Amino acid sequence: MQRRSLMQAGFAAAALPAPAFSQGAAARTLRVIPQANLTSLDPVWTTAVVTRNHAFLTYDQLCAQDAKGEIQPQMAEGWVTEPDGLAVTFTLRPGLRFHDGEPVLARDCVASIKRWARRDPFMQVLSAQVAEVEALDDRRFRFRLKKPVPLLLLALGQTQFPCFIMPERIARTDAFQQIREPIGSGPFRFLSDEWNPGQRSVWAKFDGYVPREGAVDGLAGGRVPRLDRVEWTVITDPATAASAMTTGEQDYWEYPLHDLLPLLRRNRQVVVEQRLLDGTYGICRFNTLHPPFDNPAIRRAVAMAVDQRDYLRAVAGNEAGGWEACEGVFTCGTPLANEAGSEVLKTHDIDKAKAALAAAGYNGEKVVLVAPGDYPQINALSLVTADVLRRLGMNLEVVSTDWGTLIQRRASKETVEKGGWSIIHTTSSGQSLSLPVFHLFLRANGPQAWFGWPEDAEIERLRAAWTETGDAAESRRIAEALNRRAMEVMAYVPLGFYWQPSAWRRNVTGVFKSPVTAFWNMGKT
Amino acid sequence: MFAYIVRRVLATIPVMAIVALFVFSLLYIAPGDPAAVIAGDQATPADVERIRASLGLDRPFLIRFGEWVWNILNGDMGVSIFTNLPVTTMIKQRIEPTLSLMILTLCLAITIAVPMGVIAAWKQGTWIDRAVMGFAVLGFSVPVFVVGYVLAYIFALELDWLPVQGYTAFSQGFFPWLENLILPSIALGGVYIALIARITRATMLEVLQQDYIRTARAKGAGQTNILFLHALKNAAVPIVTVIGIGIALLIGGAVVTESVFAIPGLGRLTVDAILRRDYPVIQGVVLLFSFIYVLVNLLIDLLYTLFDPRIRY
Numbered sequence: 069m070q071r072r073s074l075m076q077a078g079f080a081a082a083a084l085p086a087p088a089f090s091q092g093a094a095a096r097t098l099r100v101i102p103q104a105n106l107t108s109l110d111p112v113w114t115t116a117v118v119t120r121n122h123a124f125l126t127y128d129q130l131c132a133q134d135a136k137g138e139i140q141p142q143m144a145e146g147w148v149t150e151p152d153g154l155a156v157t158f159t160l161r162p163g164l165r166f167h168d169g170e171p172v173l174a175r176d177c178v179a180s181i182k183r184w185a186r187r188d189p190f191m192q193v194l195s196a197q198v199a200e201v202e203a204l205d206d207r208r209f210r211f212r213l214k215k216p217v218p219l220l221l222l223a224l225g226q227t228q229f230p231c232f233i234m235p236e237r238i239a240r241t242d243a244f245q246q247i248r249e250p251i252g253s254g255p256f257r258f259l260s261d262e263w264n265p266g267q268r269s270v271w272a273k274f275d276g277y278v279p280r281e282g283a284v285d286g287l288a289g290g291r292v293p294r295l296d297r298v299e300w301t302v303i304t305d306p307a308t309a310a311s312a313m314t315t316g317e318q319d320y321w322e323y324p325l326h327d328l329l330p331l332l333r334r335n336r337q338v339v340v341e342q343r344l345l346d347g348t349y350g351i352c353r354f355n356t357l358h359p360p361f362d363n364p365a366i367r368r369a370v371a372m373a374v375d376q377r378d379y380l381r382a383v384a385g386n387e388a389g390g391w392e393a394c395e396g397v398f399t400c401g402t403p404l405a406n407e408a409g410s411e412v413l414k415t416h417d418i419d420k421a422k423a424a425l426a427a428a429g430y431n432g433e434k435v436v437l438v439a440p441g442d443y444p445q446i447n448a449l450s451l452v453t454a455d456v457l458r459r460l461g462m463n464l465e466v467v468s469t470d471w472g473t474l475i476q477r478r479a480s481k482e483t484v485e486k487g488g489w490s491i492i493h494t495t496s497s498g499q500s501l502s503l504p505v506f507h508l509f510l511r512a513n514g515p516q517a518w519f520g521w522p523e524d525a526e527i528e529r530l531r532a533a534w535t536e537t538g539d540a541a542e543s544r545r546i547a548e549a550l551n552r553r554a555m556e557v558m559a560y561v562p563l564g565f566y567w568q569p570s571a572w573r574r575n576v577t578g579v580f581k582s583p584v585t586a587f588w589n590m591g592k593t
Numbered sequence: 594m595f596a597y598i599v600r601r602v603l604a605t606i607p608v609m610a611i612v613a614l615f616v617f618s619l620l621y622i623a624p625g626d627p628a629a630v631i632a633g634d635q636a637t638p639a640d641v642e643r644i645r646a647s648l649g650l651d652r653p654f655l656i657r658f659g660e661w662v663w664n665i666l667n668g669d670m671g672v673s674i675f676t677n678l679p680v681t682t683m684i685k686q687r688i689e690p691t692l693s694l695m696i697l698t699l700c701l702a703i704t705i706a707v708p709m710g711v712i713a714a715w716k717q718g719t720w721i722d723r724a725v726m727g728f729a730v731l732g733f734s735v736p737v738f739v740v741g742y743v744l745a746y747i748f749a750l751e752l753d754w755l756p757v758q759g760y761t762a763f764s765q766g767f768f769p770w771l772e773n774l775i776l777p778s779i780a781l782g783g784v785y786i787a788l789i790a791r792i793t794r795a796t797m798l799e800v801l802q803q804d805y806i807r808t809a810r811a812k813g814a815g816q817t818n819i820l821f822l823h824a825l826k827n828a829a830v831p832i833v834t835v836i837g838i839g840i841a842l843l844i845g846g847a848v849v850t851e852s853v854f855a856i857p858g859l860g861r862l863t864v865d866a867i868l869r870r871d872y873p874v875i876q877g878v879v880l881l882f883s884f885i886y887v888l889v890n891l892l893i894d895l896l897y898t899l900f901d902p903r904i905r906y
Contacts, residue, residue, distance in 0.1 A: 105865055107673075107675035107676050107865075107869065107871075108631070108675050108676065108677075109677075113631065114631045114632070114633060115632070115633030116633060187640070189637075242647075244640075244643045244644055244647045245647055246677050248677060264686045264687075264857060265673070265675070265676040265678065265683065266687075266857060266861055266862055266865045267686075267687075267857030267861075268857070301759070301855070302855070302857075303758060303855040304852050304855070304861070305852050305853055305855065307742060308745070308757060308758050308853060308854065308855055309855075311745060311746075311749060311750055311757040311758070312757050312758050312759075312855070314750060315749060315750065315753065315756070315757055317756060317757055317758065317759065442868065469624075470625075470868060471868070472624075472625040472626075472630060472867075472868055472869060472870050473624040473625050475625075475626070475629045475630060476624050476625050476626040476629055477624065479626070479629060479638065479641070515638075516637060516638075
């Protein structure tokens with residue numbers, strides 16, 4: 069007996085209310101299980117991935133990355149760079165409107181760029197060379213530069229911390245304060261009155277959206293909204309989410325748990341595929357301020373014992389093609405990827421690592437590894453490192469806590485006896501490790517660097533040199549030098565990458581490969 | 594009686610004040626930083642500090658606590674650090690599913706557990722008694738989430754009779770509402786049924802030994818009358834007490850049940866807020882739960898007078 073027939077038989081006498089949507093409307097609504105709870109709507113205020121995904125629905129970009137990573141015009145009709153490289157003028161496409169009906173003007177773009185530039189680390193590097201961003205008329209605005217900035221377009225079109233365009237009155241909000249109105253000019257309108265944080269977020273097709281001509285290509289091309297509504301329902305329990313996908317209560321699951329992939333694959337109505345273009349990279353970070361990891365030789369000794377395959381199996385299982393080793397600091401498969409000087413990472417030998425540890429002068433100093441029990445992937449990485457350290461004979465204490473506590477504790481520069489830490493783990497998208505300019509873990513500027521605070525003048529010099537070069541061969545040479553130096557400093561151990569597939573019901577159409585989860589071009593049959 | 598109610602209501606004020614101080618202090622000393630969560634990995638320490646300052650988290654404890662208390666007294670529970678929505682709005686969005694779940698569970702539990710306990714006492718030592726007690730042990734021993742998964746597997750995945758997850762508001766119809774809540778209520782009710790059934794049985798056994806029951810039997814009163822009219826009414830005080838105490842069990846169990854069945858209730862709101870360190874939301878929800886608990890206990894105290902006229906306030 070089926071659910072509907074049971075209910076009909078049981079309650080035949082009762083006058084059931086009309087369903088909220090007709091069947092046609094349901095067929096034009098995509099029901100999505102997002103990777104996290106949408107709690108903030110401001111993509112400048114927070115860097116949460118779920119907020120960025122919301123922003124791709126709600127807002128539009130001046131330019132965007134295609135599937136090859138090239139920057140293509142999006143809201144911009146195009147741009148002109150002056151022959152001396154000291155000015156770049158953008159022209160907006162005609163007919164662009166915000167969700168409140170107001171036209172998108174150049175001054176909206178200028179205000180949005182200025183707000184975003186205060187928070188984006190990439191643009192902060194370039195900002196020193198920007199004299200002014202100014203609106204010339206309603207459709208044109210100009211960057212005036214102190215010297216040519218070859219990376220300007222890449223910064224504006226990047227996916228890591230995208231520059232989304234908001235109305236000027238909203239974009240005037242301080243970059244450290246959250247905006248209150250999620251009004252963009254993207255293909256879908258955010259329905260604030262249906263927002264129940266922690267449960268549901270809803271978008272409706274924006275009828276006034278003017279997509280770019282051309283087929284969808286990564287995040288570039290036509291962002292055509294083919295659905296009437298996109299509904300996100302937060303299901304925190306992975307088993308429940310898998311059941312909801314199996315029964316057809318939900319249409320799309322952004323980040324299914326790796327353990328449940330075989331179960332989903334067995335269902336003929338569910339498609340499981342690698343939609344996201346970038347893998348997720350594991351990072352094992354040392355605190356370089358205190359013993360024993362203030363000694364680079366000890367850090368390198370630990371790296372010698374690491375075998376990325378152990379970590380990746382712990383996270384993503386044994387499924388073929390689910391993960392790959394990547395023994396360099398730059399994203400594998402991207403132009404800067406290289407393994408210059410990575411021999412230390414290819415050792416994979418506990419005995420050699422033990423000998424190196426002894427030679428480095430390890431004296432049994434206490435090592436505190438903080439692991440987030442509520443974050444399955446990062447917890448798995450942490451536990452493998454704990455095993456490696458135990459096998460090396462290090463004096464290890466594993467502190468299991470929640471992610472919220474970990475991200476506070478990692479900011480502590482105290483010794484482990486006073487609540488500090490020795491090793492933490494995190495993950496990062498391939499995008500953010502592809503270029504030195506936004507490679508967080510490659511920074512070595514001491515107190516200003518990412519948690520762990522490594523200091524190395526050579527890495528910083530090479531990074532600065534890279535941002536100024538426009539030449540591909542030189543860029544590659546610097547990247548090799550950076551990898552070599554990073555392996556000597558070993559501020560972190562790269563742990564390879566795993567793929568995060570997505571799952572959707574077979575009647576969902578138009579799913580395209582992209583660096584982020586975007587919902588334009590998608591429909592339902 | 595009226596004076597007693599007023600006294601009890603006034604007595605809730607210091608209780609709530611202590612809870613407020615306790616919750617606020619606990620969150621103040623607990624590790625975790627919402628500014629770090631908001632800023633994300635890309636942020637510099639200076640960025641995190643600026644966000645913390647913009648949220649007012651860098652101010653001294655006493656100033657923050659004083660402001661919070663003043664706002665609460667003015668009916669303002671504050672604004673969520675993350676969503677920018679008033680805490681009262683977030684609670685309003687979430688209270689219906691939790692109340693629905695708790696009320697349905699309560700009804701289900703009382704309807705099943707009290708007759709079970711009465712019958713077990715009546716049939717003491719028989720297989721019926723042993724079966725009821727066996728069920729009670731099972732109800733106490735099996736975690737709510739295990740029961741939830743098993744129910745979802747059988748009734749949603751295998752039989753396709755009921756939905757796996759979600760919640761439909763009561764305003765959208767009684768049956769859609771019920772359809773979503775049947776499995777969560779059974780899952781959550783297991784331990785509650787066990788608790789009430791056991792205490793009902795124990796109290797009934799004691800009452801059934803009393804002289805007035807023997808007198809009732811001697812006068813030729815029917816078994817049903819003896820059990821449900823004479824004995825149960827006199828056994829009601831401890832049973833009602835346990836039902837009241839069990840509300841705390843329900844609140845705790847609702848957190849797990851809401852996660853397993855993806856019900857957007859206050860339990861999940863609390864867990865999400867704790868994981869993100871959304872202080873105003875945590876404080877608001879905990880205060881609300883404490884208030885509900887205090888209120889339920891007051892109600893229970895008043896119910897005593899209904900069941901036992903000897904009790905006077």
